[in-house]
Amino acid sequence: MTESAVKPDKAYTNDEIYARLQKAVQEHRLTPGTRLVEERLGELAGVSRTKIREVLSRLAHEGLVTLVPNRGAFIASPSVAQARDVFVTRRMIEPNMASMLSSRATPAQIRTLRRHSKQEQEARAKDDRPTIIRLSGELHVLIAQMVGNEILLRLMRELTSLTCLIITLYDKPNTPACPHTEHADLIDAIEAKDGARAARCMADHLMHIEHTLNFDVADADPPEIESLFD
Ligand SMILES: [Zn+2]
Structure with a gap:
């Protein structure tokens, strides 16, 4: 739990979180199939899960993220x-x-x-x-x-x-x-x-x-x- 105890210096905006995730995909640092845990992302970005969910649904709309009911969000794997x-x-x-x-x-x-x-x-x-x-x-x-x-x-x-x-x-x-x-x-x-x-x-x-x-x-x-x- 020591990791999650570290609070970020600031709360990131939705646009900043979106841009960071998009950049990570573009740089292949987040690869297809990677699970995006809402809670953990929220902790890291200093925002609520609701905000993370908004960003994830925007990415899902663009086809970069796949939302699986009851399982969560994953980086998409285009067929x-x-x-x-x-x-x-x-x-x-x-x-x-x-x-x-x-x-x-x-x-x-x-x-x-x-x-x-x-x-x-x-x-x-x-x-x-x-x-x-x-x-x-x-x-x-x-x-x-x-x-x-x-x-x-x-x-x-x-x-x-x-x-x-x-x-x-x-x-x-x-x-x-x-x-x-x-x-x-x-x-x-x-x-x-x-x-x-x-x-x-x-x-x-x-x-x-x-x-x-x-x-x-x-x-x-x-x-x-x-x-x-x-
Ligand atoms: Zn080119």
């Missing part, structure tokens, strides 16, 4: 079908999003994208995988933010967080999240105001990420019981 749906959706949205930004990106926005890409490169040099994975996803969110469409931004936050869970579950060992040169190529195309090229870069890039995943193993369902008695 192969859900993972494929996420990538189909990303391929529908993101090439257009990149093309839209190409036509309107300001020099300041290009500088921000370059700075982000440099941070990614630094994380790579240090082989800091949690940061690499988080920053890779964030670049996509940043592009949505720059396009200036709130609904698109919300959707991209959700899709990139789900992608992080999918990468945790289905990654082939030792493959990087987003190949860094592809982000650089994408930023080049946006800076050149070449919408068609930016869209192509994004489509190829998403295809490459999907190809680093191994859905075959997970696709192999256990044998149906009927087949046991053939």
Whole structure:
């Protein structure tokens, strides 16, 4: 009980708790299937279980958390079908999003994208995988933010967080999240105001990420019981 006796210095707001949990998922520090104990989270964040429940239901709404009646909240484990749906959706949205930004990106926005890409490169040099994975996803969110469409931004936050869970579950060992040169190529195309090229870069890039995943193993369902008695 000594652990739980430690009181946090302050009570975190719902948004802060939400952001921390989301970041932990993005950095693979909370992996699929991890149980999120309301009471313990409440103690750590200095808030009531009711507040924790509010945050968890928001995360559940976004598909990051699964709420199981009488058992509690768990970090979601997207199925192969859900993972494929996420990538189909990303391929529908993101090439257009990149093309839209190409036509309107300001020099300041290009500088921000370059700075982000440099941070990614630094994380790579240090082989800091949690940061690499988080920053890779964030670049996509940043592009949505720059396009200036709130609904698109919300959707991209959700899709990139789900992608992080999918990468945790289905990654082939030792493959990087987003190949860094592809982000650089994408930023080049946006800076050149070449919408068609930016869209192509994004489509190829998403295809490459999907190809680093191994859905075959997970696709192999256990044998149906009927087949046991053939
Ligand atoms: Zn990427």
